[in-house]
Amino acid sequence: MKDFFLVVNPTAAGSRVEKIWNDQIKPKIDSKLDYEFEFTTRIGHALELSQQKANEGYKVICSVGGDGTANEVINGVLKAEKKSIFSAFTVGTGNDIPTVFGIPEGDIDAIIESLINGQDKKFDVGYCINADRYFGGVASMGFDAEVADRANKGIKKWRGKGNYQRAIFITILKFKPYDIIIEPNTGPIVTGPRMLVAIGNGKRYGGGMHICPDADPNDNLFHGTTLRKISRLLFLRLFPRTYDGSHLTHPATETFEGNIIKVDSPKKKCLYQVDGEILGHLPETFVTKPNFLTVRVPDPWIPYADIWEEKLAEKKK
Numbered sequence: 476m477k478d479f480f481l482v483v484n485p486t487a488a489g490s491r492v493e494k495i496w497n498d499q500i501k502p503k504i505d506s507k508l509d510y511e512f513e514f515t516t517r518i519g520h521a522l523e524l525s526q527q528k529a530n531e532g533y534k535v536i537c538s539v540g541g542d543g544t545a546n547e548v549i550n551g552v553l554k555a556e557k558k559s560i561f562s563a564f565t566v567g568t569g570n571d572i573p574t575v576f577g578i579p580e581g582d583i584d585a586i587i588e589s590l591i592n593g594q595d596k597k598f599d600v601g602y603c604i605n606a607d608r609y610f611g612g613v614a615s616m617g618f619d620a621e622v623a624d625r626a627n628k629g630i631k632k633w634r635g636k637g638n639y640q641r642a643i644f645i646t647i648l649k650f651k652p653y654d655i656i657i658e659p660n661t662g663p664i665v666t667g668p669r670m671l672v673a674i675g676n677g678k679r680y681g682g683g684m685h686i687c688p689d690a691d692p693n694d695n696l697f698h699g700t701t702l703r704k705i706s707r708l709l710f711l712r713l714f715p716r717t718y719d720g721s722h723l724t725h726p727a728t729e730t731f732e733g734n735i736i737k738v739d740s741p742k743k744k745c746l747y748q749v750d751g752e753i754l755g756h757l758p759e760t761f762v763t764k765p766n767f768l769t770v771r772v773p774d775p776w777i778p779y780a781d782i783w784e785e786k787l788a789e790k791k792k
């Protein structure tokens with residue numbers, strides 16, 4: 476039995492991952508890691524493989540791809556009977572989940588170093604009761620779930636970031652707000668017409684949009700953000716501010732917290748997504764699972780909040 480099993484999604488990042496694997500990752504790890512790997516061939520395959528390989532006793536199951544692959548591997552690891560450690564090569568279009576755990580973003584050498592000499596650290600994950608699905612990053616409903624749905628359906632025709640931008644543009648033209656009811660276990664109920672609701676275990680989605688800037692995967696709490704009904708023009712101006720988190724200072728945004736949060740849209744069917752995967756329509760109840768996922772991270776480990784703060788400070792210079 477080898478120590479590492481790598482789940483490689485060759486179609487991630489607009490099918491660039493197969494080349495990244497062959498040219499940049501495999502030649503470097505062949506002499507350094509005791510590992511086996513397999514290419515995924517369809518949606519759901521990464522989850523099945525990870526669950527199976529965890530049950531066979533591999534110590535570390537490592538996702539090679541983006542957030543879609545990472546979400547499946549996390550679910551496979553957590554649904555297995557034997558305990559395995561999760562890690563990831565962050566080489567997809569969006570790498571929001573592993574990055575928030577402190578895994579270096581896109582730095583293949585640093586990731587190899589952390590796989591060999593890193594430490595194992597526990598993190599919270601979110602869990603959707605109705606869909607029976609774990610998530611590491613953000614669950615959301617409304618505008619961004621419609622974007623994710625359009626982007627997923629367009630992925631074969633429109634590759635990479637162009638596909639995502641096209642999905643955002645069409646959704647802005649067609650979007651109508653939802654009458655949402657948010658019931659956090661620890662705070663006041665939030666109701667009314669909303670453009671979107673985001674529930675953060677991690678701070679970010681969509682490749683660096685910090686929609687829930689206060690979220691922390693070590694505090695056993697979700698940090699949520701909602702956006703009230705606003706004009707298309709204001710929406711277009713406000714959405715880019717999620718990159719530095721400054722959208723929270725605008726009065727159209729509202730935050731909430733809780734470790735069990737029920738969300739419903741009783742008047743109109745509303746899609747929801749976690750980590751970029753559409754799971755169906757509301758209602759859903761989101762629960763935090765504290766210290767539930769063990770992740771191989773660099774040693775010393777730097778909290779993602781510090782890494783992000785440093786990046787923002789560099790940009791301001």
Ligand SMILES: [Mg+2]
Pocket residue numbers: 599675676690691692693694695696697698
């Ligand atoms: Mg948290």
